[in-house]
Amino acid sequence: MKKLHLCCASKKEGQFRPTLNxxxxxxxxxxxxNANIMAIIPSKExxxxxxxxxxxxxxLIHRDDWAQLIKCKIDLEFINNxxxxxxxxxxxxxxxxTEESIGKYxxxxxxxxxxxxxxxxxxxxxxxxxxSTLQIALDCPAVKLTFHGNNKAIYVSAINYxxxxxxxxxxxx
Numbered sequence: 001m002k003k004l005h006l007c008c009a010s011k012k013e014g015q016f017r018p019t020l021n022x023x024x025x026x027x028x029x030x031x032x033x034n035a036n037i038m039a040i041i042p043s044k045e046x047x048x049x050x051x052x053x054x055x056x057x058x059x060l061i062h063r064d065d066w067a068q069l070i071k072c073k074i075d076l077e078f079i080n081n082x083x084x085x086x087x088x089x090x091x092x093x094x095x096x097x098t099e100e101s102i103g104k105y106x107x108x109x110x111x112x113x114x115x116x117x118x119x120x121x122x123x124x125x126x127x128x129x130x131x132s133t134l135q136i137a138l139d140c141p142a143v144k145l146t147f148h149g150n151n152k153a154i155y156v157s158a159i160n161y162x163x164x165x166x167x168x169x170x171x172x173x
Contacts, residue, residue: 007032008063022060039137042163054078060097113148125171
């Protein structure tokens with residue numbers, strides 16, 4: 001499983017925007033953001049067809065629970081608004097959350113730059129540590145950066161593109 005929890009807000013950062021402590025899971029994709037970086041992974045890259053069929057249309061998993069899930073065997077089950085998984089011989093039950101109970105997840109699609117809007121830029125600053133975190137979360141050895149103009153989100157995709165991508169916010173030099 002992908003290390004999406006690395007892109008969530010830290011407990012300190014997330015105290016003002018609690019939903020950023022969670023990963024949004026939909027039947028199409030899983031999304032994690034801390035407002036500086038965002039990773040988006042197709043759900044089919046993480047879960048089985050049966051799991052996707054059984055799960056609700058949209059739910060949230062806390063970053064700490066996701067960190068536990070990535071240690072589990074691939075066989076996950078969705079039962080009674082929770083995820084059942086196994087770590088060795090130990091059964092793990094992960095509670096899922098709704099946006100009604102935690103808060104509305106940010107409109108993440110609104111900040112994703114359109115590929116067709118590329119433009120030349122003069123200078124852009126990128127936080128290397130955040131880019132490294134995003135690369136680890138996308139689980140890829142190398143990434144491609146696509147720039148869309150000064151002060152616009154930078155589109156980050158895996159070189160071995162499996163449908164996973166993300167964005168990183170630039171900083172002004």
